[in-house]
Amino acid sequence: MIRFDKVFLRYDTGISLRDLNFTIDKDEFVYLYGDSGSGKSSILKMIYMDMFPNAGTVDVLGADSSNIKRRDIAMIRQKIGMVFQDFHLLSDRDIYSNIALPLEIQGAKADEVRSKVTSKADELGIRSRLSHYPHELSAGEQQRVALARAIVNSPDILLADEPIAHLDAKAAADVVRYIWKIHDAGTSVVFATHNETLLKKDPARTMTLVSGEVVKDRQL
């Protein structure tokens, strides 16, 4: 599903990723664990083709980073759900419209959009918030909206970039619980975090990154 083959990445800032070789299979749950600047977000960005390696290849759902066309990136992204620590919700749209956006982009019919949005909102406990705007919601609720948006079109992969970094303990626990639920329903999850407690509480395969290198890949 995801394969990094001899991947090197160098930024303008001088930080770089070195010799990344790993595979993430279908239905896997993988933590990318490391401090800030260790390269977790860059790995996620390479998976959703926002960044491209200087050497080596990244293969995602059969698409090769070395020869992918711009229009194919859009197609790949339609199969990947993403959640970020700062939610990335559109502040001028209500929650319903935010969650509906991926479906509308894919050209889903209005009935389908309505049923899927309400169903995901139900699953994530935000049904009553559909007519509200993001700024009217708590951080935990906003992240659940982002999650609903990420999975509303049933993606093959869910990428979570420090999704609980800005949440209190209760909201963070809720979000993690939902992400595990999504995984249990058959979605592969790549979860970037610096939170060691989380790894102990909900263990899974963990790739530890230090200064752009995978120093440990602990399988369960």
Add this chain to the structure above:
Amino acid sequence: MKLSYIIREGIIGIKRSRMPFMISVFSVTIALLIVGLGVLAVDNSLQFIGEFQADYDLEIFLENEATTFEKTELAAIVKDYPGIFRMDYLSKEDAAALYNAEFGEDVLSLLDDNPLPSSFRITFEDDHRSADYILTFIQNMNELDGVDEVIFKKDLFNRVQGIMQLVYTVATITLFLIILSTVFLTANNLRLMILARYEFIETVRLLGASDFLVKAPFFLEGGILGFLGASLSVLLIILAEYGIKYYVHLDLPVKIIDHPEVILGLILFGVSLSSLGVLKAVRKMLRFVA
């Protein structure tokens, strides 16, 4: 459904950024108002200057002895000459009547016989109206039987043509500069409008929207913006024309309302300027959004 997404997002975009949208409409209106008024000012100036010219460019006087057959043949030759816009025949009687109208005296009462010759009055097509071309024409006419004399007021003709050419050249350069600055200012304004929508563009790209799907609603929005701006500018020009007529008591010879092709041109210019300007701004932004 994607088409409905494009239309809906285009309209939502307008609703959500009402103020920048209105400012952009206003800037397009001002820009096209300047262009439209410029075009009309030039056309009217050329018309006013053109009025200093005689109703015709030159007059071919025929010999008194010219027979009807010769006159008919001459008329055919002149009519077929390339670049002739109009040819009027003035008989000896017409010439006497004109003399009478101009000087208030009957030429037949002064002289027993009508000494005034018959003539052809010639007007050239605009693209053949040059002194060189007319002089060649005169040379050719002088060689024909039955032609007595060709009168061409070359100095007046040259002066009027010169002024018209100068006005035309200056106006073309000025209009070009105005259009250039209009395009630049409008594009800049549209870029600012699009910049305010960075969050939306970045998010929909992340959610899997293709470049086309990102650009299309903005293209539509730009088209609507340009249409409104251009229509408003046309409306203001028409109001200005009425204002000039009723308050300055000057009936302009060239009015936009009589020229639907100019109205259409302005609207098309406004629509393309805005939609392409928006498209360019979005394309530029997409370079920074992976």
